[in-house]
Amino acid sequence: MSKTLHNGLQILELLTGHPQGMTLTEIADGIGVHRTVAHRLVRTLEAHHLCRRDRFKRISLGNGLVRLAEPVEQDLRTLARPILEELGDLAQATAHLVVRENERQVRMLMIVEPRQGRMHVSFRPGQIDPIDRGSAGLAMLAAEPPVPGEREEIALARKRGFAVSYGEIASSVIGVSAMVPGREVSIGLSLFEAPDEEALGRNVIEAAQRLGALLR
Structure with missing residues (x-):
């Protein structure tokens, strides 16, 4: 199993339960990875329009889904x-x-x-x-x-x-x-x-x- 893919999917599942969005730190804590790792994962998901950040830098699911x-x-x-x-x-x-x-x-x-x-x-x-x-x-x-x-x-x-x-x-x-x-x-x-x-x-x-x- 790909650990990176697994972590990325975990982020999407986590965001499903938080329609108002989450901070990067909350996401890192939620899936049990370092904040730097969470940042790279979120940037990748953003590139595929699977998540997005608002003006308060809160992250939520994107329209690509x-x-x-x-x-x-x-x-x-x-x-x-x-x-x-x-x-x-x-x-x-x-x-x-x-x-x-x-x-x-x-x-x-x-x-x-x-x-x-x-x-x-x-x-x-x-x-x-x-x-x-x-x-x-x-x-x-x-x-x-x-x-x-x-x-x-x-x-x-x-x-x-x-x-x-x-x-x-x-x-x-x-x-x-x-x-x-x-x-x-x-x-x-x-x-x-x-x-x-x-x-x-x-x-x-x-x-x-x-x-x-x-x-x-």
């Missing part, structure tokens, strides 16, 4: 679209695909609006939301082991297999989401009314399982 991830996410979107279309039409609601951005945030990767239905929720693809707000993030947290002080909604989602939120991302909008097995991705619905949470939950679980089977 988006280019690298695009083929993977494109495949994900291609496989997910027909499943989201069917889910949205079934519930006559907006269906969404959400990915985990880092420890604190999730990103709306794909939105599919129902082809029928008088009213539906509209979101902007690429929207970033806190992981502890909204059904998509709650479903992801429910897939992890319980932690002290976690929200009751997370424990309930862990028990039911799907998460529900009310007005947390947008006022008056209900979210119902389930995790795609083996992935840090959720499939869900956004709607104005949820008269039968269990039925909606079964629908999103089935959709998530179908996508999971395609991604194996």
Whole structure:
């Protein structure tokens, strides 16, 4: 194994958990190398646009990672679209695909609006939301082991297999989401009314399982 490559990848993984950026010293301490070594690694990653420094010299992930991830996410979107279309039409609601951005945030990767239905929720693809707000993030947290002080909604989602939120991302909008097995991705619905949470939950679980089977 290449130790240099290993250290460089460690830096990227470390920065994933610090969206506000880190100092060079924090990075060196975080991966257990001398500051001079960390400096060379960061300069190399900067040259490939995999990390960047702001005007305060804090280092964060760079836009080059988006280019690298695009083929993977494109495949994900291609496989997910027909499943989201069917889910949205079934519930006559907006269906969404959400990915985990880092420890604190999730990103709306794909939105599919129902082809029928008088009213539906509209979101902007690429929207970033806190992981502890909204059904998509709650479903992801429910897939992890319980932690002290976690929200009751997370424990309930862990028990039911799907998460529900009310007005947390947008006022008056209900979210119902389930995790795609083996992935840090959720499939869900956004709607104005949820008269039968269990039925909606079964629908999103089935959709998530179908996508999971395609991604194996």
